[in-house]
Amino acid sequence: MPPQPPLARLPSIWETWERTLDDAQELKLQLGDTPGLPEHERVKSESWRSHVRQLAILTIDDLKTSELYLRRAHHVLGWILHFYIHSLPPDAPVVIPPPITLPLLQVSAELMLPPVLTYSDDVLYNWELKTEQSPYQPAPDHDNLRCQTLFTGTKDEEEFYLSSARIELEGVAALELMQVIMDEAFVGDDIAIRRITQYLLKLSSIIRKLRTILLSVREGCSPDIFYHHIRPWFRGIDSDPKKRPWVFAGIEADPNLQQPSELSGPSAGQSSLVHTLDIFLGVDQYSHSDSLTGSSAATAKKAFLDRMQLYMPRHHRTFLNHLSANPRPLRGIVTGSNDDGLRGAYNEAVLALKEFRDAHMIIVAQYIVGPSKRPAPGICVENIRPDVKKDYGEVDLPLKGTGGTELVNFLKGVRDRTAGAILASTGHG
Numbered sequence: 001m002p003p004q005p006p007l008a009r010l011p012s013i014w015e016t017w018e019r020t021l022d023d024a025q026e027l028k029l030q031l032g033d034t035p036g037l038p039e040h041e042r043v044k045s046e047s048w049r050s051h052v053r054q055l056a057i058l059t060i061d062d063l064k065t066s067e068l069y070l071r072r073a074h075h076v077l078g079w080i081l082h083f084y085i086h087s088l089p090p091d092a093p094v095v096i097p098p099p100i101t102l103p104l105l106q107v108s109a110e111l112m113l114p115p116v117l118t119y120s121d122d123v124l125y126n127w128e129l130k131t132e133q134s135p136y137q138p139a140p141d142h143d144n145l146r147c148q149t150l151f152t153g154t155k156d157e158e159e160f161y162l163s164s165a166r167i168e169l170e171g172v173a174a175l176e177l178m179q180v181i182m183d184e185a186f187v188g189d190d191i192a193i194r195r196i197t198q199y200l201l202k203l204s205s206i207i208r209k210l211r212t213i214l215l216s217v218r219e220g221c222s223p224d225i226f227y228h229h230i231r232p233w234f235r236g237i238d239s240d241p242k243k244r245p246w247v248f249a250g251i252e253a254d255p256n257l258q259q260p261s262e263l264s265g266p267s268a269g270q271s272s273l274v275h276t277l278d279i280f281l282g283v284d285q286y287s288h289s290d291s292l293t294g295s296s297a298a299t300a301k302k303a304f305l306d307r308m309q310l311y312m313p314r315h316h317r318t319f320l321n322h323l324s325a326n327p328r329p330l331r332g333i334v335t336g337s338n339d340d341g342l343r344g345a346y347n348e349a350v351l352a353l354k355e356f357r358d359a360h361m362i363i364v365a366q367y368i369v370g371p372s373k374r375p376a377p378g379i380c381v382e383n384i385r386p387d388v389k390k391d392y393g394e395v396d397l398p399l400k401g402t403g404g405t406e407l408v409n410f411l412k413g414v415r416d417r418t419a420g421a422i423l424a425s426t427g428h429g
């Protein structure tokens with residue numbers, strides 16, 4: 001997560017994009033598949049979508065001069081895309097108009113990202129300070145954050161994003177510890193082993209703080225509001241209950257563009273922090289196994305967590321690849337040592353990561369499994385969305401995560417394999 005607030009608005013050349021996103025939020029557009037949606041809400045949504053279709057197709061040439069401009073453009077166009085698609089009537093075809101298709105696909109190609117909302121759009125680049133802080137302060141205070149963009153305008157939605165942002169901020173200390181551990185690993189003498197042992201115990205403590213922050217989302221975000229009113233806005237093509245294709249109209253106008261193949265929605269699995277912990281501790285060979293695709297589809301060729309790296313900022317992907325190529329991996333040092341203190345500290349860190357994943361399971365149970373069996377607030381039982389009626393394991397198409405996974409079985413598998421990375425004692429001191 002960047003230590004400074006992300007760009008809040010593009011230059012005036014692209015003001016029509018910014019204004020269109022502002023309008024969507026100010027109009028409080030409703031989900032198109034909301035049961036019993038009043039006619040005036042349908043008319044309001046269609047009026048906004050008609051405006052989107054009539055926008056001029058803006059060039060992105062000047063955006064290419066700045067990574068910050070490109071990130072903001074991806075954020076703005078991605079949010080417009082999801083407002084457009086998910087405000088459509090549930091039986092309407094999904095046809096993205098050229099004024100969004102062309103710049104979004106072009107910006108995404110520059111950033112090497114899918115043309116869809118990602119975790120970075122919702123969390124990493126979706127915050128600002130409530131009050132100014134000293135420029136010498138290394139990171140913003142956890143309680144001094146607010147979101148730039150929201151679908152619902154609710155505190156529940158804002159708290160959902162900010163809880164993840166706080167995890168990312170706290171994770172900076174974990175990254176710093178990993179760096180000093182890698183430095184000590186290259187020394188490799190007895191003193192270095194003792195230092196690594198202490199650093200691993202500190203890392204365990206930080207991971208447990210991440211768990212506490214993860215669970216704190218319950219203090220400000222209602223599970224029912226999240227499941228019924230917020231989460232549907234995140235859906236990608238692979239979690240659309242109607243399985244509608246997304247047609248990017250006008251793509252043929254730019255011969256350099258390709259039909260998108262990755263269109264999953266934003267997911268916590270796109271956080272590079274947790275991937276970094278997996279790789280650093282050497283448990284990625286367990287939790288990233290090809291058997292954990294989280295999908296029964298024959299076309300699923302890569303493990304879900306690896307596929308989610310495609311949705312990360314490119315410099316995050318580069319860092320993960322660099323970390324994976326470390327010639328002195330931590331797990332190899334631990335398994336090659338007869339020091340039970342080192343093994344114990346390593347196991348403590350792996351256990352803390354397993355407990356973090358336990359907490360994720362708790363959140364999934366409270367925010368997805370539970371609400372999926374209850375009607376939305378204010379909606380009569382017979383008008384529940386079709387996907388709300390499905391329980392895990394009881395239908396052919398289990399409830400999916402916004403990243404497209406069969407969520408509960410996937411998370412259980414990752415959690416259990418993380419626990420499987422704990423090493424046996426050597427019996428030595």
